[in-house]
Amino acid sequence: MRPRLNTASISPPAFVHEFSAGSCLATTTDENFGKTENAPEECFGEVNQIKKSLPLCSESISSIREVEGDSMDLEAQDELGTQKLRSPPIDMLTHKHVVRSVEELEDYSAPCEVDTAESSEKTYQLEGRRILNLKTFYLKLQEVSSHGPFNCGLGSVEIVSEKQTGYQSTFTLQCKLCNMKFFISSDEGSEMNINNCAVLGTVAIGCGHSQLQELSASLDLPSISFNMYQKCHENISNMWEGISLKTMTDAAKEEREFALLQGRIDENGVPIVDIIVDGCWSKRSYRKNYSALSGATVIIEKKTGKILFIGIKNKYCCICTQAEYKKVLPREHKCFKNYTGTSTGMESSILVEGFKCSIDMHELIYGRMISDGDSATYSKIIETRPYCNTTVQKIECKNHIMRNLCNKLSQLKTDTKYLPSAL
Numbered sequence: 311m312r313p314r315l316n317t318a319s320i321s322p323p324a325f326v327h328e329f330s331a332g333s334c335l336a337t338t339t340d341e342n343f344g345k346t347e348n349a350p351e352e353c354f355g356e357v358n359q360i361k362k363s364l365p366l367c368s369e370s371i372s373s374i375r376e377v378e379g380d381s382m383d384l385e386a387q388d389e390l391g392t393q394k395l396r397s398p399p400i401d402m403l404t405h406k407h408v409v410r411s412v413e414e415l416e417d418y419s420a421p422c423e424v425d426t427a428e429s430s431e432k433t434y435q436l437e438g439r440r441i442l443n444l445k446t447f448y449l450k451l452q453e454v455s456s457h458g459p460f461n462c463g464l465g466s467v468e469i470v471s472e473k474q475t476g477y478q479s480t481f482t483l484q485c486k487l488c489n490m491k492f493f494i495s496s497d498e499g500s501e502m503n504i505n506n507c508a509v510l511g512t513v514a515i516g517c518g519h520s521q522l523q524e525l526s527a528s529l530d531l532p533s534i535s536f537n538m539y540q541k542c543h544e545n546i547s548n549m550w551e552g553i554s555l556k557t558m559t560d561a562a563k564e565e566r567e568f569a570l571l572q573g574r575i576d577e578n579g580v581p582i583v584d585i586i587v588d589g590c591w592s593k594r595s596y597r598k599n600y601s602a603l604s605g606a607t608v609i610i611e612k613k614t615g616k617i618l619f620i621g622i623k624n625k626y627c628c629i630c631t632q633a634e635y636k637k638v639l640p641r642e643h644k645c646f647k648n649y650t651g652t653s654t655g656m657e658s659s660i661l662v663e664g665f666k667c668s669i670d671m672h673e674l675i676y677g678r679m680i681s682d683g684d685s686a687t688y689s690k691i692i693e694t695r696p697y698c699n700t701t702v703q704k705i706e707c708k709n710h711i712m713r714n715l716c717n718k719l720s721q722l723k724t725d726t727k728y729l730p731s732a733l
Contacts, residue, residue: 434470438530441477441504443497450494458488476505476534509542561616562672568613576700582677584612589657605656609664621660623649658690665696678703682710
């Protein structure tokens with residue numbers, strides 16, 4: 311229970327500056343609240359007591375207007391908005407506010423907090439570094455520098471938000487005078503945007519997503535998520551595949567013209583060229599551990615040194631392996647497993663495919679093959695016989711001949727079983 315106020319009637323807080331007959335209209339400040347020139351002194355104590363009971367916010371009220379009537383309104387104005395306030399009822403005979411309890415005063419009190427849209431807005435804070443396309447960003451700034459009916463400049467524009475997509479950012483700018491909004495991207499939306507270029511660079515130097523994140527953190531740049539990295543990696547792989555096919559087609563056309571000029575053709579008029587072949591694996595064998603899960607082999611033109619064919623064999627797929635371990639069917643995916651067999655047989659398997667498709671792919675016959683001393687690969691090609699009327703010849707690479715000779719001499723140096731025991 312709240313204490314009741316023992317006051318039947320209280321003199322109104324007549325903030326009088328100018329009086330007229332039958333009404334009072336005035337303005338005042340908070341310091342003069344409850345004090346007027348014509349108010350009796352005995353009213354000050356009661357008014358001050360009521361003022362303490364009123365939960366008014368003096369900071370938010372700049373002026374109060376008192377209007378004659380049974381239900382007068384107090385209009386409180388502050389910097390952010392206007393609040394309508396009701397004053398207690400007034401006795402028309404005594405011109406005093408009639409207040410029966412403190413509870414009644416709360417019905418006519420002003421709120422202490424005013425919610426406004428401006429107070430809830432948060433200013434965007436610029437942090438970190440960004441990678442910008444200078445030409446694109448500069449052209450956009452020129453458009454913003456003079457805009458709108460008031461010919462507003464850059465000084466009236468502020469950044470209100472930023473949308474990050476990996477390393478690419480789209481800034482939202484808003485003019486404080488005309489409220490026009492502008493959208494500026496840090497990079498143009500081309501096929502080779504900053505995200506694809508970043509992934510391309512990491513693949514080119516043999517890194518991955520973790521190393522790219524570490525580099526971004528060191529440079530205080532936004533990070534690229536793993537899913538976006540995988541998506542960009544797939545885009546880069548598709549572009550590489552298309553460019554590789556076009557490059558090999560152009561190289562074969564050039565080699566075919568050289569063969570026709572030299573007159574090296576078979577009985578059907580198909581040009582015959584010389585090639586260099588070699589293979590590699592995902593890890594070194596050191597002549598004793600041939601357990602690589604993937605391998606690649608290339609066929610290169612001897613004259614120009616350009617690639618005519620490249621093949622890759624994989625013995626492992628992580629999704630298929632996990633499904634096999636859990637004894638369930640693998641989900642739909644792009645499987646890279648395309649080989650079952652020994653790791654040493656990857657090179658010969660890829661070369662046989664390259665020889666078989668040379669006529670359909672490039673309209674060429676690989677007549678002579680320059681390779682290392684691996685006889686198993688050459689015997690596999692002879693066995694499959696890719697060309698009906700042409701037998702593939704093998705030429706030993708001089709670098710491999712010298713290396714094999716050095717290896718034999720090193721073995722002979724350490725072999726002492728034929729030396730006399732006396733020595």
